[in-house]
Amino acid sequence: MSTGTPMGGAAESQARADELVEETTKPTRLRGLSDWWNHLPRLSQWAFLLIAVAAAFALPLVNIPLLTTEPSNDWPLACAEMARYALVAVGLNVVVGQAGLLDLGYVGFFAVGAYVAALWTSPDSTLVHIPYLLTLPLAAMVTVVFGVLLGIPTLRLRGDYLAIVTLGFGEIIRLLATIIPALRGQQGFQEVGHPPGTNAEGNPIFSNSAGAPWYWLTITVIILVMIALGNLERSRVGRNWIALREDEDAAEIMGVPTFRYKLWAFGIGAALGGSAGAIAAGQIGFVNNQRFDVQMSVLFLVAVVLGGQGNKFGAILGGAIVAYIPLRFTGIAEFKYLIFGAVLVVLMIFRPQGLFGKRPHLLTFERRAHKRIANLANAPAVSTAPAGTTKEAGQ
Amino acid sequence: MDQWISFDWEALGANFWSATVDGLTFGGIYALVALGYTLVYGVLNLINFAHSEVFIVGAYAVVFTLTSLGFGPSVPNLAWYAIAANLLLALVFGMLASAVTAFIVERVAYKPLRAKGAPRLVFLISAIGMSFVIQYLIFWWRGPNPEPAVIMFQNKPVFDIGGTLIYFDSILIVSAAIIMMVVVDQFIRRSKLGRGIRAVAQDPDTATLMGVNRERIIVSTFILGGLLAGVAALFYVMKVPSGVLYLGGFLLGVKAFTAAVLGGIGNVRGALLGGLLLGLIGNYGQILLGSAQWNDVVCFVVLIAVLMVRPEGILGSNLGKVRA
Numbered sequence: 023m024s025t026g027t028p029m030g031g032a033a034e035s036q037a038r039a040d041e042l043v044e045e046t047t048k049p050t051r052l053r054g055l056s057d058w059w060n061h062l063p064r065l066s067q068w069a070f071l072l073i074a075v076a077a078a079f080a081l082p083l084v085n086i087p088l089l090t091t092e093p094s095n096d097w098p099l100a101c102a103e104m105a106r107y108a109l110v111a112v113g114l115n116v117v118v119g120q121a122g123l124l125d126l127g128y129v130g131f132f133a134v135g136a137y138v139a140a141l142w143t144s145p146d147s148t149l150v151h152i153p154y155l156l157t158l159p160l161a162a163m164v165t166v167v168f169g170v171l172l173g174i175p176t177l178r179l180r181g182d183y184l185a186i187v188t189l190g191f192g193e194i195i196r197l198l199a200t201i202i203p204a205l206r207g208q209q210g211f212q213e214v215g216h217p218p219g220t221n222a223e224g225n226p227i228f229s230n231s232a233g234a235p236w237y238w239l240t241i242t243v244i245i246l247v248m249i250a251l252g253n254l255e256r257s258r259v260g261r262n263w264i265a266l267r268e269d270e271d272a273a274e275i276m277g278v279p280t281f282r283y284k285l286w287a288f289g290i291g292a293a294l295g296g297s298a299g300a301i302a303a304g305q306i307g308f309v310n311n312q313r314f315d316v317q318m319s320v321l322f323l324v325a326v327v328l329g330g331q332g333n334k335f336g337a338i339l340g341g342a343i344v345a346y347i348p349l350r351f352t353g354i355a356e357f358k359y360l361i362f363g364a365v366l367v368v369l370m371i372f373r374p375q376g377l378f379g380k381r382p383h384l385l386t387f388e389r390r391a392h393k394r395i396a397n398l399a400n401a402p403a404v405s406t407a408p409a410g411t412t413k414e415a416g417q
Numbered sequence: 418m419d420q421w422i423s424f425d426w427e428a429l430g431a432n433f434w435s436a437t438v439d440g441l442t443f444g445g446i447y448a449l450v451a452l453g454y455t456l457v458y459g460v461l462n463l464i465n466f467a468h469s470e471v472f473i474v475g476a477y478a479v480v481f482t483l484t485s486l487g488f489g490p491s492v493p494n495l496a497w498y499a500i501a502a503n504l505l506l507a508l509v510f511g512m513l514a515s516a517v518t519a520f521i522v523e524r525v526a527y528k529p530l531r532a533k534g535a536p537r538l539v540f541l542i543s544a545i546g547m548s549f550v551i552q553y554l555i556f557w558w559r560g561p562n563p564e565p566a567v568i569m570f571q572n573k574p575v576f577d578i579g580g581t582l583i584y585f586d587s588i589l590i591v592s593a594a595i596i597m598m599v600v601v602d603q604f605i606r607r608s609k610l611g612r613g614i615r616a617v618a619q620d621p622d623t624a625t626l627m628g629v630n631r632e633r634i635i636v637s638t639f640i641l642g643g644l645l646a647g648v649a650a651l652f653y654v655m656k657v658p659s660g661v662l663y664l665g666g667f668l669l670g671v672k673a674f675t676a677a678v679l680g681g682i683g684n685v686r687g688a689l690l691g692g693l694l695l696g697l698i699g700n701y702g703q704i705l706l707g708s709a710q711w712n713d714v715v716c717f718v719v720l721i722a723v724l725m726v727r728p729e730g731i732l733g734s735n736l737g738k739v740r741a
Contacts, residue, residue: 122538124538124541126545175721175724175725176721176724176725179724179728181537181538181541182463182464182537182538182541183464183678183728185464185466185541186464186671186674186678186720187720187721189671190671190675191717191721193671193713193717194714194717194718197710197714198714200710201706201710201711201714202422316667317549320545320549323542323545327542357557359549359552359553359556360549360550360553360554360557362546362549363549363550363552363553364550365546366542366543366545366549367547367550369546370526370535370539370540370542370543370546371529371543374535374539
């Protein structure tokens with residue numbers, strides 16, 4: 023059950039009844055893994071998460087045969103790229119998955135973040151130079167401003183208009199990077215900064231060819247973001263997002279200020295995209311106007327859709343998969359857009375909820391309340407059920 | 418400090434009239450593509466994201482037809498009626514290719530979802546996927562470079578207005594766009610299929626109850642949009658002979674969509690008005706700001722501005738409200 027404290031007799035039977043109700047009201051389809059996870063005590067959940075995080079941190083150090091992207095691509099660098107896509111997917115998931123806003127210009131925010139890092143750290147820029155690590159929050163702040171500026175006029179629009187407008191925004195950013203002289207077009211910015219620190223030989227730890235430190239930096243950011251987002255989802259903001267996504271009109275009628283919460287989602291998503299962009303700029307060490315195109319935006323979208331819209335763990339996996347496949351299977355890397363385009367169509371037709379499931383289980387308190395209500399409705403049936411079968415059903 | 422942005426009013430003043438003619442010419446092409454967006458949107462209330470690829474497939478068909486007929490990068494040495502006949506043939510193949518593509522898009526990306534009653538975003542995402550698939554199938558087949566240029570005829574100035582030369586292709590494209598628009602408008606107003614399209618646009622359920630075959634209407638609308646995209650493809654190849662590449666449809670598609678929204682999406686006459694206006698605005702912006710890419714930026718800004726100020730567009734947006 024969801025509480026770790028020992029329970030008295032009455033509470034225990036109540037808990038068993040809850041389990042039975044949950045079991046009987048569930049669709050018959052197998053949902054083993056998520057069921058198992060939801061029934062773990064909170065403490066074990068944390069323990070498993072710790073193991074998962076430790077494994078994630080160890081990832082660039084262990085070079086598992088078959089899984090590795092070598093010899094064609096350096097494994098730690100591949101890990102760094104996967105982590106970066108995962109961060110982007112987590113950010114886009116807030117916009118697409120949580121608030122239900124289809125953003126096709128997400129690469130625009132990524133680009134803004136990259137250019138913020140470049141403009142304030144590269145010797146090619148004439149602006150004041152600041153330490154690289156400060157550019158991460160700065161990139162987040164600047165992209166929030168961009169997100170809000172874009173969001174205020176456009177978030178009142180219907181979903182498909184919004185898709186085209188954001189697409190236009192992404193293209194505007196890319197084109198401006200090309201045609202504004204100060205942004206140096208294809209020539210770009212060399213020697214973008216990196217975090218401080220040198221290793222024993224006196225080389226910088228965060229060099230452009232060392233994937234592992236960048237990977238660790240990125241997943242640290244991801245973990246912080248996940249904790250913050252988890253709390254946000256359990257707050258009023260998260261509940262409003264869910265209401266918004268499920269039925270905008272109903273949410274509006276129930277008093278959810280839909281526009282404000284869309285703007286929240288858009289701003290938070292933009293900030294995460296911007297941070298990912300700043301990390302990418304630091305790791306690659308070079309920013310120019312290439313690669314910030316619509317194709318990237320659609321790849322990001324594929325990551326979110328693949329992972330399951332609204333499922334932030336799914337988004338991480340989706341992002342990692344989208345980055346991993348072209349790096350691992352270099353033979354098909356050329357066709358990645360073709361493949362991912364087909365993946366979008368096939369997913370939408372056969373599994374619109376994504377690989378890892380779309381709808382998150384009801385959030386903590388709602389889930390308990392829901393069970394109580396369902397329990398009241400089914401009370402007579404539950405009281406006659408034998409205790410042994412209930413327990414088995416619960417496991 | 419480097420320069421961020423500059424305005425060149427003198428260039429705009431000097432080239433104003435030629436920019437106007439050029440803008441109207443591109444506007445005619447936008448308008449024809451915009452019709453495809455408008456018709457599908459009117460009937461389904463969905464953006465056909467893959468329409469830009471429907472268009473570019475038509476452009477490929479036009480180029481292939483003309484190349485196999487002996488056209489190439491130099492002006493063909495043929496009598497005018499022979500050229501006209503060849504162009505007509507290319508037009509037919511372009512329209513066919515686009516219509517078939519539109520049909521396939523509808524069958525693969527829309528119909529299965531419609532049968533399931535999927536939410537709107539799902540349609541949009543599958544259409545984006547479809548657009549990607551077509552783009553990269555072309556990329557796979559033809560590589561990243563544009564097709565070799567195909568020149569259709571010697572483009573001569575027809576007349577001269579106050580020092581501005583007006584070329585034959587501009588007159589042909591603009592007048593063809595206007596004629597096509599009138600034809601489509603009358604078709605929607607008077608024909609049986611047009612009545613069906615309007616009925617489904619007004620109220621799909623009632624239309625079905627009244628004996629309108631909704632599925633057939635939807636497929637026909639996609640095909641109609643495809644046929645018009647094929648016409649636009651011929652003019653696009655005429656105007657931009659070396660612009661046929663796998664990504665060529667994308668920007669034009671977004672601009673055509675902008676044109677449709679500007680004129681009022683779902684509104685056939687609005688598509689023409691929006692197309693011509695957007696062609697003008699984009700071209701003026703391009704000359705004022707000094708680079709061809711500004712054309713795209715200006716168009717995107719127009720799109721955002723229109724949606725902010727008047728999301729229903731200039732002429733209002735409802736295919737269903739058209740009266741016979």
